[in-house]
Amino acid sequence: MSEILVVVDHVDLPEGVAIKKSTYEMLTLAARIGVPSAVFIGPKAKGAGVAEAVKRYGAQRLYVVDDEDLKSYPVAPKAEALQQLVEKTSQSGGVGAVLITSSAEGKEVAGRLAITTGSGLITDAIDIEAGDDGPLTTQSVFAGSYTVKARVTRGTPIITVKPNSAVPVEADGAGQVDEVAVTVSEAARGARIVASQPRAVTGRPELTEAAIVVSGGRGTGGDFDPVEDLADALGAAVGASRAAVDSGWKPHSYQIGQTGKNVGPQLYFASGISGAIQHRAGMQTSKTIVAVNKDEEAPIFELVDFGVVGDLHTVLPAVTEEVRRRKG
């Protein structure tokens, strides 16, 4: 069975590394199509800790690429590092696929990697299964109105995977640490990061990872308290429509939709959101959809499993109270 490289999606923190859930989801998908290995591009000293974490989800190896020389430049050096790793590993057996999180940066890294390794690219996969001719992916396209099954026919399949596409399954891995030296070209240093402001910590789950998302739109009138109270009662992440973001009620990192985050939680709870096509593009793969809107004609009701026609300022606090009461 060929080796599947899963790129560890993480945030580097002073006290360690926050590994994102999508890493474990991809390791789980990788085990269906080959032998999973993880690739950590980060501080070398933190490699051992990452190895401990990924081996619990079946990673046989952890390739560690020290990022001291890479981290000041966006995208390009990571793509070069992965290209060198794919070439090196291919000599010793063959890489069956490279899996990368479908984040803004992940997709760009994947695009460059596809070109430099002469490989086909599939983005935003929501499922991967083994096929007779290599990994078969599922994508949800056109704002969720079509499902597409595709596969790569040339080179090493480069696949970006949307978060929340699989339930991580624990499995025994060896987690053998392998340090890899890479070289970064001058061309890859042409764009330089001169300042970086990490996202404010909200204490709530990460939007793209959350099992439940409660979102608010223009209908909140700028008062997000009912939305946030309900989110906290449900242990959910908070999202927003573009109208709410454009009004300055929430930062852009909260936006769900075509030009914001793409989410696919177990439960999506839309309040005061009309359901424009661009909003749907970011939430239509949600398993269960619920909406509260005072207009019974709102297009969001075409999508819902359950909808309440009413004023969110009275309905949401009442739901929150019910949830708190029932949860005890």
Added chain:
Amino acid sequence: MKIAVCVKYVPDATGNRHFQHDKTVDRVGVDGLLSELDEYAVEQALQIKEKAGSPDDVEVTVLCVGPEQAVDAVRKALQMGADDGVHVQDDAIAGSDAIATSLVLAKAMQRGGGADGAGMPYDLVMCGMASTDGAMSVMPAMLAQRLSLPQLTLASKIETQGAKVRIQRDGDDATQVVVGEMPLVLSVTDQSGEPRYPSFKGIMAAKKKPVKILTLSDIGVDAGDVGLSAAWTVVEETTARPPREAGEIVKDEEGSGARALADFLATQKFI
């Protein structure tokens, strides 16, 4: 200074977007338009031109790869104020994947030759943040790779000073300031500023602006390297999602809605 803005012609998202028998997107039999997000790139290119010391020395060229009808997308950008257009149009391109599309775009840009390392005449290659159909958000990075240029992508704010470019990139985990020097690839988000509407004057002026039509042989691309048969990915199956089953919708009367909703959440095991 020369700016190339890449614009895509896409099926209207409010219309009936669908796949054909060969599992490619129908781009001819449906209403199409300039991909909305590329208007933001055109807008930023025009602003760079207008802010320049002598705007007449800045030339904004729009570049489009697509079928005959795609000239509509080029025209729209010209109406907004771009100076001229290049339209690569060849039946062999139909069904191309992202790899092949990036090859065609890169070769079309290099066609004019150029003194710099990228071998192309443009100082800035600008793109939207994503197309509204494929929505892969990979083209700018692929072009940067192919042209060996720095990538300043997903910019929500742009400042230029001579050849220096400084952007704000709202990334996944942080907001970054990224700098680079022209020539480079720049993609802009819908946070960069609302695109202008074409004025009446702009619409009239666009009729006289030149649009050069190029075929694959004009740009030195082998027809065998592009199109559906050369794609490095193959679509095995496309399935229209069954319409969602109509859900239950209740009217809230004196708190009844909240109770019914809580019941629903409980039966679905969310509470």
